[in-house]
Each structure stands twice: as C-alpha cells, then as structure tokens.
Amino acid sequence: MKMSKLKIEHNLKYLVATILFVVISILSISCSDAKKHKDSYNILLIHSYKEGPVWQDELTQGVKQYFDENNVDVNISVHYMNTDFVLNRENIRRMNNLMTSYEQNPPDLIITFNNQATYSLLSSSHYIAYNVPIVFSGTSHYINHLIAKHSNITGFIAKPDFNKVYKLAKTLLKDSTLMLNVIVDGTPAGLSLLDTFKKQMNPENHSDKMLYYNIYEENIHDIMYWNKYYSKDVFVIMPKWNSFYSNLAHESSAPFFLVNNQGFGDGSLGGYMVPTNKQAQLTAQTALEVLKGRSIKSIPIKDMEQVPVFDWREIKKWDLNIKDLPKNTLIAHMPFYEKYKIPLQTGGGIVFVFILVAITQLILLYKEESRQKKDTLHKLLKQGKELELSLKSIPEGVISLDLANCVLTINKAAMQFLKLKGDATSYIGANLFTLLDIHLPGNTLTFTDLSRHFLIL
Structure with missing residues (x-):
C-alpha cells in the first residue's frame, strides 16, 4: 500500500513537470511569434496612377530604401489604381474591392500617394479603411470632410503655388508673347486644382492671356491639333498627372512646368515641388513611427516644403540659362562634370x-x-x-699612377730618365711596366722584370 502511494506521488510529479514543460514551450513559441510580428510589418502602398511613371517609381524606391537603411523588416505590397478616365464612384468601388482582398490578412499600415488614391480610400466604406493606420502623402489640398471621419490617419499636403511657377516660367522663357495654357482632367482632384489656379492667379489681374483645357470635355482630335499647331506659342502649367496629356510634354513644342512632382522626369521642365526622395523619406519616417507604437492621433497633418526642381535634360533642350534659376534650385539628371x-x-x-x-x-x-x-x-x-x-718645373722625374699602375701624368725629367721619346701625352694611360723595360748595368734582367719580381714578393 505504501509502495503504491509512493508510485502515485511519483507519477503525479512527473505529470506536473510534463504539463509545466508544455506550457512553458507554448509560451516561448507565442512570445517568439509575438516578437517576430513586432519586428516584421506588412505595408500596403497605393499609387493613384498606373505603373510606369518615373517619379512614381522613385517614390516607391524611396520608401523601401528608408526601411532598408533603418534595418526594418517590411513586406511592401504596391498597388496601382490607374484612376485616369475613371469616374470617381468607380475608383471608390475598386478601392472597396481592394480592401476586401485584404480581409484575411490586413496590412499593418497603408500608405497612399497623391490625390485620387487618398480620396478613394477615405471615401471607402470598408472597415479596414477605418481601422488600419493610414499615412497619405502628396495630396494637393485638404480633404477635411473626409479626414474628419477618420481617427486612423495622418499625412502630408503638397499645396501647389501657381503664382511662383508662373513667375519663374516667365523669367526663364524671356518671351512676353507666350500664352499660358492650363490642361487638367475632369477628376475631382483635377477640377479642384483648376479652381485653386483661378483663385491664386486671378486671371483678371493678369495681362497675359490664359486658356484652360479640360481633356474630359475636349475632343482628343482637338488636343492633338493643339499640340501640333498651337503649342509653339504657349507654355503649359500642369496641375496634376494624367497618362494622356502628361505624355504630350515629350513631343510638344511647348515647355511644360509643374506645381508638384507628378510628371517630373517624363519630359517636363520642372517647377516648385517636393523632391520625390524627400517626400518618400518623410512618408516612410512617419509610417515607421506609427508602426513602432506612436499614436497616429498625435501626429498632425503637415504641409511639405516645396522648392524649385528642374530637369537638366529639359534645360538644355529649351536652351535656358541656369543662372536665371533661384539659388536653391535642385537640378536632376545633371552630368557629373556639369554638377x-x-x-x-x-x-x-x-x-x-x-x-x-x-x-x-x-x-x-x-x-x-x-x-x-x-x-x-x-x-x-x-x-x-x-x-x-x-711637374714641368720639378727637376726630378715624377710619374703619377692610378690603382692599375697606369700613367696619369709624367714630366719631362722622367721621360729623359727613361729615355722616352715624343710628347708626354702619348704615354698617358700606358702601363708603368711598359715604360720601364730597360736593362740595368751588370744584370741580365730588365728593370721591369726586377720590379715585377719584387712586387710579387
């Protein structure tokens, strides 16, 4: 009975130890997974336009580079909305579908670039749009009526300054006869920017003639006709990117100026804008703060500083003087030597x-x-x-030798003693023993033989 009781106690201790081991293992795995989740993030990055524009790719690469430089493990999924020539309600429907596709695995944070992507996301009725942190970037105006509905959003505004761009264009082109053309599309952002242009410029106060083209209302044939025949006498300010008319900058006889970085690097000269690398850095920096735990409500929406940015290739194409540019101008694509x-x-x-x-x-x-x-x-x-x-003045015979016993100098007295004939210079370099080959009285050996004998001894 006693042995049975001891066995039961032993088994009970073993069971408790096993249970503790299993619990500790599960907790360790859970902590490991939690740590892994904390240090690895999923980000959904949404662009307003189709894939391809240079400036849009630079924004994507800039965000990725910032996280890489800060050693943050992120998985960035990039989505291109391609909002051109699409009705606003259709863009919102597409955004709802996109959010639905992430219901099983919602991102940790959403980044939107430019107007239409931001507008469509904030207009979406999907719950992800209200629960996942959102950092928008590069919108041209405040959309307060939409922002007010969200407590999960912060971002950056890039307000266009048409007056600055207009004045700079006139300074660079130096042709008062050129007429300003403004080309927009019929999207909410396009119409809003056209309204902003009219308020800022107040055409009634300008003597220059200004024309506006809404490509949603114009016939495509008319736009192409303008590009072929009328673009020679105008300059263009682009309020926003459009896959159709923005491409006219490559072929047009008119220089295209910008009030934001949309279209930069694709044939436009430049203007006042936020450099793409700066915009990407600020956006990624704010996104990382949110991912690391900072309350998004504590991060205010900010205006981004715009500076003059120009494309060197277009400056050369239009034969502009860079001395006319503001001192703080950033020039992209400038060759190393020129820079x-x-x-x-x-x-x-x-x-x-x-x-x-x-x-x-x-x-x-x-x-x-x-x-x-x-x-x-x-x-x-x-x-x-x-x-x-x-040597000539000394009565005694003198011969100077080098280490090889060759004559360096010999005076007249020495030549007479040795019975040498001719000029002293003829014996310079001669071996001493060739000069001393004379017979001595009472001896069958010559002086040379005796000298060599004694030298050997």
Whole structure:
C-alpha cells in the first residue's frame, strides 16, 4: 500500500513537470511569434496612377530604401489604381474591392500617394479603411470632410503655388508673347486644382492671356491639333498627372512646368515641388513611427516644403540659362562634370599650379646641378693645369699612377730618365711596366722584370 502511494506521488510529479514543460514551450513559441510580428510589418502602398511613371517609381524606391537603411523588416505590397478616365464612384468601388482582398490578412499600415488614391480610400466604406493606420502623402489640398471621419490617419499636403511657377516660367522663357495654357482632367482632384489656379492667379489681374483645357470635355482630335499647331506659342502649367496629356510634354513644342512632382522626369521642365526622395523619406519616417507604437492621433497633418526642381535634360533642350534659376534650385539628371564643374575646375587649377611649380623646381634643381658640375669640372681642369705646371718645373722625374699602375701624368725629367721619346701625352694611360723595360748595368734582367719580381714578393 505504501509502495503504491509512493508510485502515485511519483507519477503525479512527473505529470506536473510534463504539463509545466508544455506550457512553458507554448509560451516561448507565442512570445517568439509575438516578437517576430513586432519586428516584421506588412505595408500596403497605393499609387493613384498606373505603373510606369518615373517619379512614381522613385517614390516607391524611396520608401523601401528608408526601411532598408533603418534595418526594418517590411513586406511592401504596391498597388496601382490607374484612376485616369475613371469616374470617381468607380475608383471608390475598386478601392472597396481592394480592401476586401485584404480581409484575411490586413496590412499593418497603408500608405497612399497623391490625390485620387487618398480620396478613394477615405471615401471607402470598408472597415479596414477605418481601422488600419493610414499615412497619405502628396495630396494637393485638404480633404477635411473626409479626414474628419477618420481617427486612423495622418499625412502630408503638397499645396501647389501657381503664382511662383508662373513667375519663374516667365523669367526663364524671356518671351512676353507666350500664352499660358492650363490642361487638367475632369477628376475631382483635377477640377479642384483648376479652381485653386483661378483663385491664386486671378486671371483678371493678369495681362497675359490664359486658356484652360479640360481633356474630359475636349475632343482628343482637338488636343492633338493643339499640340501640333498651337503649342509653339504657349507654355503649359500642369496641375496634376494624367497618362494622356502628361505624355504630350515629350513631343510638344511647348515647355511644360509643374506645381508638384507628378510628371517630373517624363519630359517636363520642372517647377516648385517636393523632391520625390524627400517626400518618400518623410512618408516612410512617419509610417515607421506609427508602426513602432506612436499614436497616429498625435501626429498632425503637415504641409511639405516645396522648392524649385528642374530637369537638366529639359534645360538644355529649351536652351535656358541656369543662372536665371533661384539659388536653391535642385537640378536632376545633371552630368557629373556639369554638377561639379566649379570644384573640378578649381581642383584642376590647383593641380596645374602644383605641377607647374614642381616642374619649375625641377628645372631650377637641374640648372643648379649643371652649374655645380661645371664649376667642379672647371676646378679640376684648373688643378690639372697647375699640377702639370708643377711637374714641368720639378727637376726630378715624377710619374703619377692610378690603382692599375697606369700613367696619369709624367714630366719631362722622367721621360729623359727613361729615355722616352715624343710628347708626354702619348704615354698617358700606358702601363708603368711598359715604360720601364730597360736593362740595368751588370744584370741580365730588365728593370721591369726586377720590379715585377719584387712586387710579387
């Protein structure tokens, strides 16, 4: 009985230990999953237009780059709405369908770029549009009546300044006869921007003639006719991107100016706008703050600073003087040499001066060395002549030799003693023993033989 009780207690302890192990394992896995979820995010990025425009791709890449640089693991799904020539209610319907497709796996955050994507999302009746944090970017005007319905939204406004762009265009083109054309589409954003243009410019206060084209109302043939025959005498300000008329910038005889970055890099000259890299950075930075836990309600909607931005390729095409651009102008697609012309020229000048100074110093050193060699040679020649005169004046015979026993100098007395004939210079370089080959009295050996004998000894 006692053994049975002990066995039961042992089994009970084993069971408790097993249960604790399983519970701890489950908690560990749950914590691991929670941590993984916390450090990895799903983002839905929605563009207003179809895939392809350069400036739109730059926004996408800028957002991805920001997260990469901050070592944040994100999975960004990019959706292109292609809102051109689509009725507003159809865009809202498409947005509802898009939200429905994410019901099983809602994103952690939604980013919208530009007017129509933002307008359609905020107009959507889907619950995701009211529960998932939204960061919009690049809208041209406040849509307060829609924002007021949401507590899950923040973002950035890029208000167009038509007056600034107009004045800058007139300064650059230097042709008072050019007429301003404004081309818009019939989307809510397009019509709103046209209204903004009229309020800012107040055409009644301008002597320049201004024409407006609504491509939803104009015949396509008329637009193409304008592009072919009338665009030579006008300049265009684009309030927003449109896949049709924005492409006219490539082919038109009229320069196209911008009040935002929509269309930049696709044939337009430039204007006042938010640089795409700056817009992408601000948007991604705010998105990351929200993902890291900051309350989106505490982040106010802000205006983005617009600066003059121009395309170097279009500046050259229209033969404009960059000195007429504002000092804070950003110029895209400028060649390396043009961009750093002044530093390169300054650096090149410094290098040239350095090389010139170095060459001058080398020439001076060469001349100094040549002078020293000349002086040394002159001294040696002088000493040689003095030695020659001394040897001639000495009554004793004197022969100077080098290490190989070859004659360097020989005076007249030595030549007489050795019974040598001719001029002393003819014996210079001769071996001493060839000069001493004479017989000594009372000895069958010559002086040379004796000298060699003693030298060997």
